[in-house]
Amino acid sequence: MRQKLKQLWRYMEGSKGLYIGAILSIGISTIFTLINPLVIRITIDSIIGEEAIQAPLWVQTFVERLGGKSLLMHNLWVAALALVLLNSVNGLFLYAKGKWSAKASEEIARNLRERLFNHLQHLPYDYHVKAETGDLIQRCTSDVETIRRFLAVQLVEVGRTLFMLDFALFIMLSLDVALTLVSMIVVPIIFVSALIFFMKVQKAFQLSDEAEGRLSTVLQENLTGIRVVRAFGRQAFEAEKFEKSNTEYRDLTYNLIRLLAWYWSLSDLLTMLQIGAVVVTGAYWASIGRITLGTLVVFTTYETMLLWPIRQMGRILTDMGKTMVSVGRIEEIFQQPLEDMQTDGKKPKIEGNIRFENVSFSYGGERPVLKNISFQVEKGKTAAILGATGSGKSSLVHLLLRLYDYQEGSITIDGVELREIDKKWLRRNIGIVLQEPFLFSKTIKENIGLAKPESAEQEIFLAARAAAIHEGILEFEKGYETAVGERGVTLSGGQKQRVAIARSLVQDSPVLIFDDSLSAVDTETEEEIRKALRERNKSRTTFIISHRITTVSEADMILVLNHGEIIQKGTHDTLVSQPGLYQRIWAIQNLLEEELLQEKPKGTPSEQDIVISS
Numbered sequence: 001m002r003q004k005l006k007q008l009w010r011y012m013e014g015s016k017g018l019y020i021g022a023i024l025s026i027g028i029s030t031i032f033t034l035i036n037p038l039v040i041r042i043t044i045d046s047i048i049g050e051e052a053i054q055a056p057l058w059v060q061t062f063v064e065r066l067g068g069k070s071l072l073m074h075n076l077w078v079a080a081l082a083l084v085l086l087n088s089v090n091g092l093f094l095y096a097k098g099k100w101s102a103k104a105s106e107e108i109a110r111n112l113r114e115r116l117f118n119h120l121q122h123l124p125y126d127y128h129v130k131a132e133t134g135d136l137i138q139r140c141t142s143d144v145e146t147i148r149r150f151l152a153v154q155l156v157e158v159g160r161t162l163f164m165l166d167f168a169l170f171i172m173l174s175l176d177v178a179l180t181l182v183s184m185i186v187v188p189i190i191f192v193s194a195l196i197f198f199m200k201v202q203k204a205f206q207l208s209d210e211a212e213g214r215l216s217t218v219l220q221e222n223l224t225g226i227r228v229v230r231a232f233g234r235q236a237f238e239a240e241k242f243e244k245s246n247t248e249y250r251d252l253t254y255n256l257i258r259l260l261a262w263y264w265s266l267s268d269l270l271t272m273l274q275i276g277a278v279v280v281t282g283a284y285w286a287s288i289g290r291i292t293l294g295t296l297v298v299f300t301t302y303e304t305m306l307l308w309p310i311r312q313m314g315r316i317l318t319d320m321g322k323t324m325v326s327v328g329r330i331e332e333i334f335q336q337p338l339e340d341m342q343t344d345g346k347k348p349k350i351e352g353n354i355r356f357e358n359v360s361f362s363y364g365g366e367r368p369v370l371k372n373i374s375f376q377v378e379k380g381k382t383a384a385i386l387g388a389t390g391s392g393k394s395s396l397v398h399l400l401l402r403l404y405d406y407q408e409g410s411i412t413i414d415g416v417e418l419r420e421i422d423k424k425w426l427r428r429n430i431g432i433v434l435q436e437p438f439l440f441s442k443t444i445k446e447n448i449g450l451a452k453p454e455s456a457e458q459e460i461f462l463a464a465r466a467a468a469i470h471e472g473i474l475e476f477e478k479g480y481e482t483a484v485g486e487r488g489v490t491l492s493g494g495q496k497q498r499v500a501i502a503r504s505l506v507q508d509s510p511v512l513i514f515d516d517s518l519s520a521v522d523t524e525t526e527e528e529i530r531k532a533l534r535e536r537n538k539s540r541t542t543f544i545i546s547h548r549i550t551t552v553s554e555a556d557m558i559l560v561l562n563h564g565e566i567i568q569k570g571t572h573d574t575l576v577s578q579p580g581l582y583q584r585i586w587a588i589q590n591l592l593e594e595e596l597l598q599e600k601p602k603g604t605p606s607e608q609d610i611v612i613s614s
C-alpha cells in the first residue's frame, strides 16, 4: 500500500503545485462556509437580540464603524449583503478548486496514458504476442480513469472533510464544549459504520464490476466474430449467452444497489439521531438560557454540514483500495523491461548475404523449436521455406529480424553477427510481409507508403502494379484515396495481402520476407506477382514461406523444415527427383492441380491451397 501511494505521488509529478492550490482553495472555501452560520448568529443574538457581539475585535470595530447595532437592526439587509458577499467569495474559491483539481488530474491522466502508450510501443515482440489486447486497453483507459477520478474528486473531498472537521470543531469548542460533545456522540459510530459497510460491500462492487467486464467481453467477442456467428447460424446460442451475462450483471448490480439503499437509510437514521440530539439538547439549553439561540443555529447548521462528508468518507476510503489496485495494474506494465534495441550496435551496409550456422532456438527455454539450422543465401537470391504448420518457418524468419534471440549458433548478414547490429537498423533493412497483414484505418495510398511517407505517387503505383493490385485499386470509386480498415471499404483477404506486399516493396529494403503472404491469392495472380517480383528483386535477397509447391518452386534454394530441422535442401528440380517429403507433397499437389484443371472450364483460376502435414 505504501509503495503504491508513493507511485501515486510520483504520478502527480509536475501537477503538485496545482493540487496544493486546489487544497488551499478548498480550505479557504471551508472557512467561508463555516463563517456563514456565525454571521447569522451575530444577527440573531446581537443585532436582533440583546447579547453583546462575541466576535474578534476587528468585527466589533467594523460593526461600530457601520453605525453600531441599532443602525444595523433597522438595516438588516446589511447582514444579508454580508452573507451574499461571503458566499460569492466562497464560490470563487470553489471554482478555483474545481478548475485546478480538474486541470491537475486531467494532466496526470494524460501523462499516464502517454507514458503507458510509449512504454507499450517499446516492449518486446513476445510481450505483445502473449498479452491480451482487451486487458491492455482496459489498463490504459479504465484504470487511468479510476486514478483520475480519485485525484480529481475524492482526494480533494478528503481534504475538505479534514478541514471542515478541524475548523468546525475549533469553532464549536470555543462556543460551547458541552454541546460540542453532544454533537459528536453519534459521529464515531457513523464513521466506523460507514467504513465497515464499504469494506464489506467492496466484494459486491467488485462482483458487479467483474460482471460488467464479462458482459462487455461477450459483446466484443460477438461483434468481432459476427460473421462466424452468422455463417454458422449461431445467433440463438449467442443471444442466450448474452442474456445470461446480461441477467447476471443486472442481478449483481441490483444486489449492490439494495445493500447501498439499506446503508443510506440506516445511516440517515443515525444522522437524524445525531441532529435530534443536538436540537433537543440545544433547544432545552437555549430555553433555560444556558446557550443563545444563535449558538443553537450554528450547532445545528454545522452538524448537517459535517455529517454528509463523514458518511461519504467510508466510500472514499474504500474507493482508495480500488485506486491502489489500478495503480498496481498500471505499474505491472511499467515494470516490464523495454526491448533492448542495441542502439550502440553496428550499422553495416546491408547487401543481403545471409548465413545460418548450427542455429538452435526455443521460446523461453522450453522444447527446441529450431534445431541445428545451417544454410546460406547469397545477395539477390531467393530462398524458400516449406514445411508443415508448426515446423518453425515463422520462427526462423523472426530470428532474422531479431524479434527473438537465438540461443545457439550464429547468424550473420554480410559477415556481421546479427547480435552486434543495431536492431532498428536491421529491421529497416529487412522488410516483412506478415502472414495476416494488418492495414491501418487510412487510405490505400497511405497504407502502401507507410514505411516511406515521403514516397512519390509513381513509386506507390509501381509497387502496387508489382503486387498485382493497381488495377483493382483503380476500380474503387476513390482509387488510391479509398479508406480501408474499420470505417472504410472491406478488402478481401487476397487484396489485403497484395496491399501489404506493395507496402513492403515501397520500403525498398535489401532483404524481403514473405511469410505465407500469398496464401489468399489465386495461383494465376500469384504467378503474375512472382513474375513482377523477379523483375524488381534482382538485387534483393528474398525469403518466401509457403505451403504451396508452385510458390516455392522457382526459388534458388528450397529448405524443407520438419519439426524444427532442415530435412531437405536444394532446388525444385533436385528435390522432386529425390524421394522424400518434398516429392510427396509435389505429387499430391500436382495431382490435385491436374484434376482441377480437368474439371474447370479453361481460364478459371485454380485456387487449391493444400495444407501439408508431415
Ligand SMILES: Nc1ncnc2c1ncn2[C@@H]1O[C@H](COP(=O)(O)OP(=O)(O)OP(=O)(O)O)[C@@H](O)[C@H]1O
Pocket (backbone or CB within 6 Å): 126, 129, 363, 369, 387, 388, 389, 390, 391, 392, 393, 394, 395, 396, 435
Ligand atoms: N511466441 C511463442 N511462444 C512460444 N511458442 C511459440 C511462439 N510462437 C510459436 N511458437 C511455437 O513454435 C512452434 C513453431 O511455430 P512457427 O510459427 O514458427 O511455425 P510455422 O511453421 O510458421 O507454422 P505456420 O505454417 O502454421 O505458420 C510451434 O509449435 C508454436 O506453437
